[in-house]
Amino acid sequence: RKEVEQDPGPFNVPEGATVAFNCTYSNSASQSFFWYRQDCRKEPKLLMSVYSSGNEDGRFTAQLNRASQYISLLIRDSKLSDSATYLCVVNLYNTDKLIFGTGTRLQVFP
């Protein structure tokens, strides 16, 4: 089983739509969780950390369910500039490395 699993998409949505991405992780020792975005041939950019209580940053809302080992990202009022690949990322307890999912591609069209 993959350490971090994501639906690769693509998700094609119109501007203004709400879209949700899901991610599951296999290791219960995962302690920190993040969403990064990656534009084509560019570096991953930190979008937000994900906290157990859920957290919001503008149009973006992240949720974590430790019992189900599941993370989600909700994007409201999609913009053209949101088109990118969204990477679900976890960090295991007592390690330095980030473990990346393969990403979910989002394409927002006018």
Next chain:
Amino acid sequence: EPEVTQTPSHQVTQMGQEVILRCVPISNHLYFYWYRQILGQKVEFLVSFYNNEISEKSEIFDDQFSVERPDGSNFTLKIRSTKLEDSAMYFCASSPEGLAQFFGPGTRLTVL
């Protein structure tokens, strides 16, 4: 806003040659990392570096790889004898506290 920088942006080399990839982490960060991404695949951890020593490395980071922080600002990744399969995008990252990591723009390494 401070950023991680990397040079060169693109490096082309012949198989068997040595390459050095350079990074300048964000200045007040204490943790440094190298990752790689083969085209079309996920980002993979190579090595982490803290307090002037390697703190963790992956199976990929074998004897042909080494890292160094030669001065207070640079952080380098050396690949001693490049193989075709080393062709990838190499990302440097840094972190202030060892959790959220901030990535540089990457060096695209092409081994011929």
